[in-house]
Amino acid sequence: MVCMKYRIERRRGVAAYQQIVEQTKRALRTGTLRVGDRLPTAREVAETCAVNPNTTLKAYRELEREGVVELRQGIGTFVARAPEPFVPDAGSTLHAELYEWTERALRSGMAEDDVRELLETALARYGDAAGDVLVTEERKGGPA
Amino acid sequence: MTRTSGTSGTTVRGTAPHEARVALELRELGRRYGRHWALRNATFRLPAGRVCGLVGPNGAGKTTMLEIIAGLRRPTRGEATVFGAPAGSAEARARVSFLPQEKPLFTRFSVADTLRMGRELNPGWDQALAEDFVRAGSVALDAKVGSLSGGQRTRIALAVALGKRPDLVLLDEPLAELDPLVRRQTVGALLAEVAERGITVLMSSHLVAELDTLCDYLLLVSRGGLRLAGDVDELISxxxxxxxxxxxxxxxxxxxxxxxxxxxxxxxxxxxxxxxxxxxxxxxxxxxxxxxxxxxxxxxxxxxxxxxxxxxxxxxxxxxxxxxxxxx
The missing domain is CATH 3.30.70 (Alpha-Beta Plaits)
Structure with missing residues (x-):
């Protein structure tokens, strides 16, 4: 078993279970986790990282839904396949545009922190728009 | 860690939905002391298997609510049920452990004596569970309770509460006096029990900033009554x-x-x-x-x-x- 340490931060807009999903995928991308590895049980995560087991199980169900892990009843949760890469290739236009934009921002006299802040504001704005769509869809179903 | 398996525990594993069962239900629960309402019109359900934070200002009735659920106090109005049984009934009391804020332990008892008392008072007692829980906190069984630190005493009191093999654990400010490291260890040990046996936890806390890794459910009471109740992710979203x-x-x-x-x-x-x-x-x-x-x-x-x-x-x-x- 690979010793996977999860670290939950109090961050705006990122639920604790989403952080576990993200950290698992990151570990797969960096090679800390490989296909076939067993993820720690909810009990192990609770003991070592003081994370609520319901949060861990919710994250594992989400990873299972995405096909990244496989829940084998009574045995554990195993990595089934690496997640789809979301970082575009170094040569892509997204990269080039961001580099160009960053250079322009810094040349205009902005401090690095201001640039970071601007990016965060943009992320909050559009990331939140995506969140609104989710909420609206949930509401269509009405109370369970 | 090996452990004798019990029969009273419920387990939450894999993708099995555990929302179906209700651990706790309050209906228009209220308690008056003289002319003053300490708790009024509390109505909600807590699904089984959840770790629920209970927050609110001093005097909002958090302790009163826990005491009513534990069967130590009668409500002035309304009713509380624990897994369908009225709070305070023998059936409900057998399934509930309550750890009050002042952690009632006999200081002249040894840790082993304390666990023995737990065994004699509780028919469903799990000695292996209680001892494992104590040892994992590096507390010697022959140590006198009076010589222990605040964090170690909390662990002993929790060991007694969990050794009873309850389905619902009520904790009144369990983490208040602990330093951050001990708090983390205590929380980890408690959450490991939640993972192992699928117990339901209701704990009052002033540590609002720490609730989001600890709890997946939240109740907020103010002097006016219940203000928020629900799944943490839902309440945020x-x-x-x-x-x-x-x-x-x-x-x-x-x-x-x-x-x-x-x-x-x-x-x-x-x-x-x-x-x-x-x-x-x-x-x-x-x-x-x-x-x-x-x-x-x-x-x-x-x-x-x-x-x-x-x-x-x-x-x-x-x-x-x-x-x-x-x-x-």
Whole structure:
């Protein structure tokens, strides 16, 4: 078993279970986790990282839904396949545009922190728009 | 770690939904001391297997609520049931452990004596579980309780509470006096039991900032009654934190910032050049406001500061046949 340490931060807009999903995928991308590895049980995560087991199980169900892990009843949760890469290739236009934009921002006299802040504001704005769509869809179903 | 397997425990594993069972149900529960209502009109359901934080200002009735559920106090109005049995009945008391804030332990007892007392008082006692829990905290069984640190005493008291093999654990400010490291170890040990046996936990706490890794469910009471009840992720997702430049927003005659008419405003404040508001959105967010998702702490603090905000009881906390508002 690979010793996977999860670290939950109090961050705006990122639920604790989403952080576990993200950290698992990151570990797969960096090679800390490989296909076939067993993820720690909810009990192990609770003991070592003081994370609520319901949060861990919710994250594992989400990873299972995405096909990244496989829940084998009574045995554990195993990595089934690496997640789809979301970082575009170094040569892509997204990269080039961001580099160009960053250079322009810094040349205009902005401090690095201001640039970071601007990016965060943009992320909050559009990331939140995506969140609104989710909420609206949930509401269509009405109370369970 | 090996452990004797018990028969009374319920387990939550894999993808099995555990929302179906109700651990706790309160119906219009109230308690009056003389002319003063310590707790009023509390109505909600707690699904089994959840770790629920109970927050609120001093005097809002948190301890009273826990004592009624534990069967130590009778309500003035309404009723509480634990896994379907009336609170205080023999059936309910057998399934509940209550750890009061003052952690009642005999200081002249050894740790082993304390566990033996637990064994003699509780028919379903699990000695291996209690001993494992004590040893994992590096506490010697022959140590005198009076010689232990606050963190070690909390661990012993928790060992007794868990050794009873309860299905519902009630904890009154269990972490208040612990240093951060011991707090983390204690929380880890408690959550490991939740993972192992699927027990339900209801704990009062002042540590609002730490609740979001600890709890997946939240109850917020104020002097006016129950203000929030529901799944933590849900409670966060139905709120938005709006902000705008102060010059761009005028205040309406009642003091609330203009341009928020479409939303339910929980709390709004003006600080220097910035106006911010925690809202339950009722439509699209319009200029000059920008929206962000709040943290659990921001939601809790807004409801604590604005004690008369509309209550929000999420669908899976809702008790059928009662008049509380349902989110969605």
């Amino acid at each position: 139905v709120h938005r934190l709006l902000s705008a430049h102060g010059d761009a927003v005028v205040d309406a005659p009642d003091g609330t910032p203009a341009g928020l008419e479409a939303h339910t405003v929980v709390q709004a404040q003006r600080e220097r050049r910035q106006v911010s508001a925690l809202v339950r959105p009722g439509g699209p967010v319009t200029d000059p406001w920008t929206a962000a998702a709040p943290t659990l702490e921001e939601v809790v603090l807004a409801y604590l500061e604005q004690g008369d905000a509309d209550a929000l009881i999420s669908p899976n906390s809702h008790v059928p046949g009662t008049g509380t508002e349902v989110a969605a």
